[in-house]
Amino acid sequence: MTANASSPVRTRFAPSPTGFLHLGGARTALFSWAFARHHQGTFVLRIEDTDVERSTPEAVQAILDSMDWLGMQPDEGPFYQMQRMDRYREVIAQMLAAGTAYHCYSTPEEVEAMREAARARGDKPRYDGTWRPEPGKTLPPVPEGRKPVVRFKNPQTGATAWNDLVKGPISFDNGELDDLIIARPDGTPTYNFCVVVDDWDMGITHVLRGDDHVNNTPRQINILRALGATLPEYGHVPMILGPDGEKLSKRHGAVNVMEYDREGYLPEAMINYLARLGWSHGDDEIFSREQLVEWFDTLHLSKSASQWDPKKLNWVNAHYIKQMDPAELARRVARRIAARGGRPEKTDLPGVMALLKDRAETLEQLADGAMLFCGEFKPASPELAAQHLTERAREALADFAARARDADWTRESISALIKAVLADRGLKMPQLGIPLRVAVTGQAQTPAVDAVLALLGKETVLARLEAAQGSR
Incomplete structure (x- = not known):
């Protein structure tokens, strides 16, 4: 059973706060956000913070800051898994009572021995079901003082299949799947189980996530079926590779998303660029957030990995700055x-x-x-002044300054003034333009000199010209 096409769309982004939000996670969030917006649905933010040792408040805040910077505020949430422990334990108790889960007293060492034995036989290494209850089966005596894990009683026959929104039909043989641990000896639930209960409780209809989660999906589907829950539709997006074709790493730019804010990238440009990493709308390279929402669908999500290109990001960012x-x-x-x-x-x-x-x-x-x-004005270095503020140049600057005192101070009038001095003195533009820059800005290269002088203001320009004349 899959989500009814007429049901309101509900997507989620569920990062683990064990580090900052990176580019891959930001893209996953973007696709989930855009899909919900396109269908006038609901976008849910869920913080999967059950890894207590590695989760930090700083990482949580970094995720929230990144989402806010990118303009992907959730409609619901953030929800925190650590605040839902009672609910997880309630569902585990229900599954134990229903016989869809069971206590397993095998130690990690014993399970590893089972897997080694399976490898030796040429079978897939897995838990052998010692504590799995079956009709007519006698279970071993419970070891004294040993706390059990709780395992999900996975179907042992048939296949778990779904039509992936990105990859198409995917199927797993149930006989290849372990009886997944859903609660540890101390009673804390495991990742795959928490995800299932959250998606169920939050009514998630579509799950878009990285394809590193493909192997988790059949396990999650089977638990949802055991709970009698409606299944979401799943779409698994291929990873982002670095410019060299290798897995994206810090040397490629796989850093905290907020680092791009610090480096001067516009969130509008980052949204545009991230969307094109694994999704397309014809040949469109530049599009607004509103166009992304209007056009976004899963049919045009790529089945192959995308490649991060810093030069392309710079090109996109430059376009947005120009506009x-x-x-x-x-x-x-x-x-x-x-x-x-x-x-x-x-x-x-x-x-x-x-x-x-x-x-x-x-x-x-x-x-x-x-x-x-x-900033504070820094006069030209003696070397630069000696090179460009020659006697002939100083005479031309003095002529320019004398004419400038009574001139209108607009870019157009300054341009006309420069042309008049050039014509009267038989000079070419570099013979006045560069000395003007050096005297007034301390630099030999600037944007258009008439525009620079107009923005600096007449008083500043005349004062610096006079100072330059006195520095010989």
């Missing part, structure tokens, strides 16, 4: 300028963004460029 309103860019870059010791309020920051955005790939690059206008 963004300069005032909005200024709002996003201001804190980065302040972190560099700059004063974003010193200048027309939207104007600066309009000037710089066509040549920037990240917000960090924009902040670096904006320091020309927001």
Whole structure:
């Protein structure tokens, strides 16, 4: 039995807070979020924190921060598995009473010996069912003082199959599956069991997750069937590989998603790029969040692994920067300028963004460029000054400064003023443009010099020209 097509769609993202949210997890969350949004459904966030030794509050917060930065706020949750222990124990008790689960007193060493014996026979290594109750079977005496695990009584015949939303038909022979441990000797439930109860209780209709979970799926389906629960539909998305075709690692960029925020990537660009890693809509490379929601379906999820390409991410990010309103860019870059010791309020920051955005790939690059206008002025080095502030150049600068005092201070008028000085003195643009840059910015290379001078302001430009004349 699968989810009824007319049932409201409910998806979930269920990370373990044993580390930060990485790119693969962010993509899984994105696909689940987009599928729910496309169907006007519900997106649930569940924190699977039963690994007490490795789960940390910092990792939980990092997951929440990443989801918030990407704009994938859940409709329900976050729910925490550690707060649901009573519910898990209740279901285990019901399964023990119904005979779909049983106590197993075999020690880990004994189970390993069973597996070694199976390997020696050429069979699949697995628990041999010593404590599995069957009609007419006499179980061994219960060892004194030994606490049992609880195992699920998995079907031993037939197959568990489903039509995967990504991979198509998948089938597992039940005879190949162990009787899964669903509770440890101390009574704490195991991962696969908690997932099943959560999906059941939360009415999850569609599970989109990484294909490293494929082997868990038949076990989870069999437990759901034993509980009489409606099955979700499952879709398993292939992994993301690094540029070299190997598993994505920290050296490729498999870092905390929030690191991309720190490096100056826009969440809009990250959403766009992540969506294209394993999903497509024709040849569209650039699309909005709204278009993603409108277009998203599981039919166009790729069956093959995707490859992370930092250069492509930079290209996408640069596109979004170019398209963004300069005032909005200024709002996003201001804190980065302040972190560099700059004063974003010193200048027309939207104007600066309009000037710089066509040549920037990240917000960090924009902040670096904006320091020309927001940071402390550093005069040219003696070597740079000696190279470019020659006697002929200083005369041209003095002529420019004299004409500038009474000129309108717009980019257009400054451009006209530069052209007039060039014409009257028989100079080419580099012969005035570079000395102007060196004298006014301390640098030989900047964006368009007329735009730079306009943004710096007439008083600042004239003061720096006068200072440069006196530095010979």
